[in-house]
Amino acid sequence: MRTSDNLWIMRPLIGADEAAGLAEPVVLDVRWTLGGPSRESDYREGHLPYAVWIDFDRDICGPVRETGGRHPLPDPDALQAVLRAAGVSEDSTVVVYDDGDGMAAARTWWTLRWAGHEDVRVLDGGIDAWIGAGYPLAYTDPEPESGDITVRPGALPVLDAEAAAAWAERNELVDVRTPERYRGENEPVDPVAGHIPGAVNLPLSDDNAPDGSGLADTEALRGRYEGHREAAFYCGSGVGAARAALAFTAAGLPTPPVYIGSWSDWVSRGREVATGEER
Structure with missing residues (x-):
C-alpha cells in the first residue's frame, strides 16, 4: 500500500x-x-x-x-x-x-x-x-526451525510520559479508552481515574466493523482518521493504543506514535490528572 x-x-x-x-x-x-x-x-x-x-x-x-x-x-x-x-x-x-x-x-x-x-x-x-471461512484447526505443536531475526528496537515512534505531555500541548494526543474512563467517571483497572491533560477522546470501539467481525473497512477507517494525521495515541497500558495504531495504518496512514506505558504509566509517576471533557 x-x-x-x-x-x-x-x-x-x-x-x-x-x-x-x-x-x-x-x-x-x-x-x-x-x-x-x-x-x-x-x-x-x-x-x-x-x-x-x-x-x-x-x-x-x-x-x-x-x-x-x-x-x-x-x-x-x-x-x-x-x-x-x-x-x-x-x-x-x-x-x-x-x-x-x-x-x-x-x-x-x-x-x-x-x-x-x-x-x-x-x-x-x-x-x-x-x-x-471453513479452514481446519490443528491440535499438535509445530516444531519450527530456529529463525535468524535480529531485533532492532526503535523502528516505530514511542512516547514516554514527558513526550506525551509535550505532545498534548502542541499536537493532538488521543485517548482511546471508553468515554467514562476518559472523563474519570469509572476506572475499573488503574488506581486513578481521568485522562492526560489536553488529551481528546476517540473510543477504540468505533474502529470495529458493524458486525463485530474485526476492524472496519479501509474506507471507514480512512474517514475516521484522515483528520487526525498528527495524532499520537494512548490507552490504559498500551494495548488498545496499539490497536488504534493498527487501524490507523490499515487506513493507509503512516503508523502514529504510541505512548506505550499509557495511563497506567502516567498515574504510576504521579502526573497531573484531568477529568471531564476537554475543549
Missing part, C-alpha cells in the same frame, strides 16, 4: 483466504484476556495449522515494575530469543491472531514492527474468521 505521503506501508491486515494461501508463513497465536490466566489451554484445544503459542504477557511485554505501566516494552534480547524460537527470520511473513478483538494481535504486530520486522500481518477477525 502506498500512501499519499509517498511512504511505503506494509498492509497490516490479512483475511482468512489470503492467510491460507501464504507460502510458509510464521503464525503466532497470541490469544489473551486482560487480567486473566494464560490462554495456552485454548491453543491446545485447536489452533491454526503451524501456529506457535506465544504468551502475550510474558513474551510480548516486559516485566511489570513500579513505573512503566502494566504492559511495558520487552527486553530486546528476550524478545529476539522468543521470536527465533518461534521460527521468525529476517525474511519471514508473520501472521498474528487472537480471538478476534485484535487487541493482543495488534500489540504483537506493533511490537514486531517496533523491533524492525516489517512483514507482519494481523488476521482480521482472528481464529473465528479462520473457522468461519
